[in-house]
Amino acid sequence: MSDSLEVLDVRKSYGKFVAVDGVSLRVPEGSIFGLLGPNGAGKTSTIRMIMDITPPDAGEVRLFGEARRPEHLRRVGYLPEERGLYRKMEVTEHLLFLGEIRGLKRREVLPRIAKWLERVELGAWAKAKVEELSKGMQQKVQLIGTVLHEPDLLLLDEPFSGLDPLNQELFKELLLEYRRQGKCVILSTHGMELAERMCDHIGLISHGRVVLAGELAAIKRQVGGNSYRLIAEGDLERLQTLPEVEQAVVQNGVVKLLLRPEAQGPEVLRQIVQFLRVQEFRSEEPELEQIFLKAVRDAA
Amino acid sequence: MRLETLFLIAKREYVQRIRSKGFWIATLILPLFVVAAAVLPSLLLSKSRSTQRVVVVDETGRLAPRLLEKSPEGGKRKMRDQVASFTYEVEPPGKDPEAQRAALDARVLAQEIDAWIWLGADVLEGKPVEYHAKTVSNVITQEVLRDNLSYVVRRERLAGAGLDPDRVGELSAQVELTTVRVSKEGSRTEGGLAGAAFAYVLFLLLYMVLVIWGQQVMQGVLEEKSSRIIEVVLSSVRPFELMMGKLVGICAVGLTQFGIWLATLATVSAPGVIASLAALPPEVKLPTVTFAMVVHFLLLFVLGFFVFSTFYAAIGAAFNNLQEAQQVAGVAVFFLVIPVFLMVRIINDPGSTFAVVASLIPLFTPLLMTLRISLEMPPLWQILLAYALTVGFVVGMVWVCARIYRIGILMYGKKPTFQELWKWIRYA
Numbered sequence: 001m002s003d004s005l006e007v008l009d010v011r012k013s014y015g016k017f018v019a020v021d022g023v024s025l026r027v028p029e030g031s032i033f034g035l036l037g038p039n040g041a042g043k044t045s046t047i048r049m050i051m052d053i054t055p056p057d058a059g060e061v062r063l064f065g066e067a068r069r070p071e072h073l074r075r076v077g078y079l080p081e082e083r084g085l086y087r088k089m090e091v092t093e094h095l096l097f098l099g100e101i102r103g104l105k106r107r108e109v110l111p112r113i114a115k116w117l118e119r120v121e122l123g124a125w126a127k128a129k130v131e132e133l134s135k136g137m138q139q140k141v142q143l144i145g146t147v148l149h150e151p152d153l154l155l156l157d158e159p160f161s162g163l164d165p166l167n168q169e170l171f172k173e174l175l176l177e178y179r180r181q182g183k184c185v186i187l188s189t190h191g192m193e194l195a196e197r198m199c200d201h202i203g204l205i206s207h208g209r210v211v212l213a214g215e216l217a218a219i220k221r222q223v224g225g226n227s228y229r230l231i232a233e234g235d236l237e238r239l240q241t242l243p244e245v246e247q248a249v250v251q252n253g254v255v256k257l258l259l260r261p262e263a264q265g266p267e268v269l270r271q272i273v274q275f276l277r278v279q280e281f282r283s284e285e286p287e288l289e290q291i292f293l294k295a296v297r298d299a300a
Numbered sequence: 301m302r303l304e305t306l307f308l309i310a311k312r313e314y315v316q317r318i319r320s321k322g323f324w325i326a327t328l329i330l331p332l333f334v335v336a337a338a339v340l341p342s343l344l345l346s347k348s349r350s351t352q353r354v355v356v357v358d359e360t361g362r363l364a365p366r367l368l369e370k371s372p373e374g375g376k377r378k379m380r381d382q383v384a385s386f387t388y389e390v391e392p393p394g395k396d397p398e399a400q401r402a403a404l405d406a407r408v409l410a411q412e413i414d415a416w417i418w419l420g421a422d423v424l425e426g427k428p429v430e431y432h433a434k435t436v437s438n439v440i441t442q443e444v445l446r447d448n449l450s451y452v453v454r455r456e457r458l459a460g461a462g463l464d465p466d467r468v469g470e471l472s473a474q475v476e477l478t479t480v481r482v483s484k485e486g487s488r489t490e491g492g493l494a495g496a497a498f499a500y501v502l503f504l505l506l507y508m509v510l511v512i513w514g515q516q517v518m519q520g521v522l523e524e525k526s527s528r529i530i531e532v533v534l535s536s537v538r539p540f541e542l543m544m545g546k547l548v549g550i551c552a553v554g555l556t557q558f559g560i561w562l563a564t565l566a567t568v569s570a571p572g573v574i575a576s577l578a579a580l581p582p583e584v585k586l587p588t589v590t591f592a593m594v595v596h597f598l599l600l601f602v603l604g605f606f607v608f609s610t611f612y613a614a615i616g617a618a619f620n621n622l623q624e625a626q627q628v629a630g631v632a633v634f635f636l637v638i639p640v641f642l643m644v645r646i647i648n649d650p651g652s653t654f655a656v657v658a659s660l661i662p663l664f665t666p667l668l669m670t671l672r673i674s675l676e677m678p679p680l681w682q683i684l685l686a687y688a689l690t691v692g693f694v695v696g697m698v699w700v701c702a703r704i705y706r707i708g709i710l711m712y713g714k715k716p717t718f719q720e721l722w723k724w725i726r727y728a
Contacts, residue, residue, distance in 0.1 A: 015723075051535045053710070078535040082712075084528030088316060100308050101536045145532065 002065050004029045004153050004184040005050065010059030012045050019045040021208035022059070027153075027186055027201065032179055034199030034216075035188040036292065042208040043188045044081055047157050051078050064152065074103050077151035081158040081188075083142050087131040091122065091141055094130060098145040109148065116144040120170065136164045143171065154178060154185045160194060172198070196288040204295050211299040212291070220285045223294070226259040227286035228268075234276035244268050247290060258290050301544070305537050309545025310552065313520070317553045327557045330508060331564065352441060355389045355404055355416040363419050364390040366452045384441040386448070389413070408434060417445075424457060496647050498565075499674040502597070503643060505561055506670050507636060510604050513554040514612040514632060518625055520546055521616030521709070530709055539706040543613055544698075551605045558601050562594050596673050596683065603687065604666025606694045608632050614701035617708035618724075624715050639667040650675040660686050662693035700725055 005027040012020040020042045027033040037043050049056045052073060063072040086094055092113055099109035117123050120140040125133060133141065139162075146154065159171055175198060178185050189195055195202065196216075203213040212219065226246075231254055239248040239255065244263035249256045259268055269281050317323055358364035367388055394400040404416040415433035423429055429449055431442065455465035479495075521543075524530045533542060566589040611632050619625040642664070646655040650672045659668035659678075665686045672678050707724040708716070716724075 048531075048710075053531065053534050073535065076535075078532070080528075080531035080535070082528040082531050084530075084532070086316075086524075086529055087527060097308070097312055098532070098536075101305060101533065142532075 002029055003027055003062075004031075004064060005033075005186065006060075006062040007046065007050065008060040008062065010046065010049055010056045010061065012042075012049060012054065012057050018208055020049070020056070023205065023208070023210050025203045025210065025213060027184060029184055030179065030182045031201045032175060032185045032187060032199050034195035034202040035186055035205065036190065036192065036195055036202055036288075037205035038190055038296075041205045043205055044157055045208075046205065047078075047080075047155060047186075047188060050155065051076065074149065075152045077146040077149065077154045079142065079146045079154075079156045079159055081161070085130045085138055085141060085145075087129070089130055090127055091117070091130060091133070092126045095141065095145055095148060099148045102149040104149055112148060112150075113144070116148065120144065136167055139163055139167045140170070143167075143174070147174065152183050154183070155188075156186065157188045158190075159187065160189065160191065192287070192289040192292055202288070204292055206296045206299055209299065212295040216288070219291060223258075223286050223291050226261060226263060226265070227284055227290065228257040228259065228265060229280065229282055229284045230255040230257050230272070230278065231280040232272070232276040232278040236276070238275055239272070242268065242271060244271075247294060249290065256287065256290060258286060258294060301538065301541055305541045306545040306548065309537065309542055310549035313546055313549025314552050317516075317550070318556065323553065323557070326512070327560055331505070331561055351385050351387060352414040352445075353389065353412075354386050354445075355391050355407070355413050356419065357391050357393055357400070357404075357416065358419045359393050359421040360419060360423060362456060363423065363449075363452055364388070366456065367448065384438075384444040386445065405432065408432065417449075424453060424460070495675065499647060499671055500643070502565070502674050503639075503667060503671050505558070506597070506601060506604065506667060507640070509554050509558050509601065510608055510636060510666065511633065513550055513605060514608045515629070516553075517546065517550050517609040518612040518616035518629060519622065520550065521613050521705075522619070522622060522625060525617065525709060525712075526621065534709070539709060540702050542709075543617075543702055543705045547606065547609055547613060550609065551602060554605055555598060555601060559598065562589070562597055565589055566594060593673055593677075597670055599687070600666045600670050600673075603690045603694065607662060607666060607690065607697060608636065610694070610697040610701040614704040614708070617705040618711075618716050618721060619708075620712065620715065635663045636667070639664050639671070642668065643671060646671055647675060651678070656682060660689060662690040665690045703727070 003026045005025070007023055007025040010020055010023050011018075023042065023046050025033075025035070025046075035043055035046070045054070048054045049059075050061050052061075052068065052070070061068045064075065066072070086097075089097070092110075095113045095116075096106065096109060099113070100106065114123075114126070117126050120143070122137060122140055125137065130138060130141065146156070154175070156171075160168055163171065175185050175187070187195065187199060200216055201214065202216050202219070204211045236248070236250055236255060239245055239257070244259050245257060245268070246260050247256075247258040257268075259265065265281075265283060269278070272278060272281070356364050356367060368390070391400075391404075401418075404413075407413050408415065415431060417432070418430040420427055420429070431445070436442070458465045458468055524533070537545075612629065615625050615628045619628070639658075642658050646652075646658070646668060649655060655668070655672060656678070658664055659672055660682070669678070669683065669686050673683075703725045704721055707727065708721075
C-alpha cells in the first residue's frame with residue numbers, strides 16, 4: 001500500500017520559537033489518520049506546511065507518492081481550524097468561487113453544488129446570503145466547500161470543534177464514506193476519545209516532535225500488554241506509590257492501571273490486595289489517552 | 301503566479317462591489333457633491349435676491365433724484381446687482397433731525413422699511429453716508445448700495461467740476477481680458493476661472509477615488525482576515541495571487557467609477573453641450589477634455605491606486621481590526637493631502653520648475669500630474685518620466701507590501717510592532 005502523504009523531517013521556527021522540530025509522518029492510502037497532540041504542539045503549523053501555506057525551513061512534503069507540486073494540492077480538501085466564509089456572498093456563488101479557485105469549471109461544479117445543498121438540506125438557501133445563515137448552516141457550507149472538488153485526501157484541522165451535534169454526525173458520516181471509497185482522511189484533533197473511535201492510524205505530536213506514530217491497533221498491542229482495569233475499594237491513592245505502576249487514573253470508580261514494561265501483572269496484584277479490597281482486575285487494551293500521556297511523558 | 305487564479309479573485313472583487321447599491325449611490329452622489337460644493341454658494345446667492353425698502357433723507361437735494369433714475373454702470377449688469385436691489389423712498393430733511401431720526405428708527409423696527417440712509421450736506425466733500433438697519437451684516441447688500449451711491453456722487457462731482465459724466469465714464473471704462481487657451485488641439489476661448497475650477501474638480505475626484513478605494517482594499521483584507529476565510533482561500537491560492545487579484549479587481553471598480561465621472565465631464569465640457577445647459581451663464585466656458593487627456597487620467601488613476609493600495613493591503617494584513625489599521629492608514633492619507641497644499645501654486649503656474657519637480661515624485665505624481673494635464677499638457681518626456689518613476693516605485697511597493705501581506709495575513713492576536721514588520725520584509 002502506498003502513502004497518500006509523507007512528511008519528511010519538516011522543520012519550522014518563528015524567530016527563536018521552534019514550532020515544528022523535525023516532524024516525519026506517513027499516512028497510508030485509505031486510512032483515517034489522527035494527527036494528535038495538545039494545543040500548541042505544532043499540529044496546525046505542520047498542516048500549513050503540508051498545504052504549502054507556510055514554507056518549511058527544512059524538510060520535504062510528498063503527496064500521492066510524488067514530491068509535492070501545486071497541482072497535487074487541488075486533490076486535497078482542506079478545512080482549516082480557522083475557517084470562515086465571505087458574509088456578503090450568496091451560498092451558491094460562494095461555493096462556485098471555492099470550486100473555481102481549485103480549478104473546476106463552472107459547468108461541472110454547479111450541479112455538484114446543487115446536489116450537495118440538497119443532501120445537507122440547504123436547497124432552499126442556495127440563493128441566500130451567507131450572513132443570513134445560522135452558524136450550523138454555515139458549517140455545512142464550509143464542509144461542502146471542502147469536498148466540492150472531490151479530493152482524494154481530506155485534511156481536517158479540528159473539524160469537530162464548534163460543530164453542533166447534527167453537523168458532527170454529518171462530518172463523521174462523510175469520513176466513513178471517504179474510507180469506504182478508499183480515500184484518505186487526516187484528522188487533526190486534541191480530542192482523544194474521538195480519534196480513538198475513528199482513526200486507524202495515528203501520529204502523536206508534542207512540542208513540535210512526533211512522539212509516537214503508527215497503526216493504532218499495533219500501538220495498542222505494543223503498549224497494551226501492561227494495561228489493567230481495576231475495581232477496588234480502599235486507599236486508591238496508594239497505587240501511585242508502587243514502583244511498578246506507571247500510571248493510575250481513576251474514572252467512575254474504575255482504575256485504569258498502566259504498569260512499567262518489566263512489571264508482571266499478577267505480582268502487582270499480590271501487592272495491591274494487601275491494602276485494597278479488589279473486586280476485579282483484568283488485562284485490557286489501553287486507552288489512547290493513556291498512551292498519549294505516557295508517550296508525552298517519556299519524550300520529556 | 302497563475303493568471304487565471306488572479307483573474308478569479310479579481311472577478312469576485314469586481315462583481316461583488318459593482319453589484320452593490322452603495323457603489324452606484326456613491327458614483328452618482330459624489331460628483332453631485334463636488335459640483336454642489338463648487339456651484340451652490342453662488343447659485344444660492346443669486347436665488348436669495350433681496351429687495352430692500354430704503355428711505356433716503358437727502359440734505360443736498362440733488363442726489364436723491366439721481367439715485368432714483370440711476371442705471372447700472374455701463375449698462376452691464378454685474379453679478380451682485382442681481383443679488384440686491386432697492387426701492388427708494390425720498391424724504392426731505394425735517395426741521396427737527398432728531399425727531400425725524402427717531403421716527404425712521406421706529407419704522408425700521410415696525411418692519412415698515414428695511415433701512416434708511418442719511419445723505420448729509422457734506423457727502424459730496426467725502427463724508428460718509430449713514431446707513432441704519434436692523435442688521436448690518438448684509439455686506440453684499442451694503443456693497444451694492446455703496447456702489448450705487450458712489451456712482452451717483454461721482455457723477456454729481458464730475459458735473460460740479462464742469463465735466464460730462466457720461467463722457468468720463470466711457471473714457472475710464474475698465475479693460476476686460478478674454479482668455480484663450482493655447483493647446484495642440486486648437487485654441488479655444490475659455491474662462492480662466494472655469495479652467496482652474498475644472499482642474500480643481502478633477503483633482504478632488506481623483507483624490508476621493510484614491511482614498512475611498514484604498515480604504516476599501518484595506519477593509520477587504522481585514523474582512524478576509526477577521527471572517528477567517530483567508531486560510532480556506534490560501535489553500536488554493538498563493539498569497540501574492542490573492543493580494544494582486546484583490547488589487548486588480550478593486551482597481552477595476554475604481555476605474556469604472558472614475559471612468560463614469562470622466563465620461564460625464566467630457567460630455568458636459570464638449571462644445572455645444574455646455575451651451576445648452578441653462579444652469580451655467582453663457583460666458584462661462586469649460587475646457588475641453590480630449591481623448592488623450594482621458595487616457596492619461598485613467599492611467600494616472602491606475603498608478604495612483606497601486607501606489608497607495610498596496611500599502612493599504614499590507615496594513616490591512618498586518619493588523620487585526622479597523623481601529624488598529626486606521627492609525628497607520630493615516631500615513632497614506634498624509635501623502636495624499638500634501639498635493640492639496642501644493643495645488644494652488646501649481647494651478648497658478650503649471651509649467652514652473654516647482655510644478656515639474658513635484659509632479660515627478662511618485663507619491664505625488666498621480667494627483668499632481670493629473671492637475672498639470674488638466675491645466676496644460678506638459679511635455680511628453682515629463683509625463684513619460686513620471687510614469688516610469690511611478691511604475692518603478694509601484695514595483696518596489698508591491699515587493700515590500702507583498703512580504704508584509706504574506707506573513708501578516710495569517711497572524712492573529714498581537715498588534716505587530718514596526719520592528720516586526722521590518723523583520724517580515726527582510727524574511728525570505
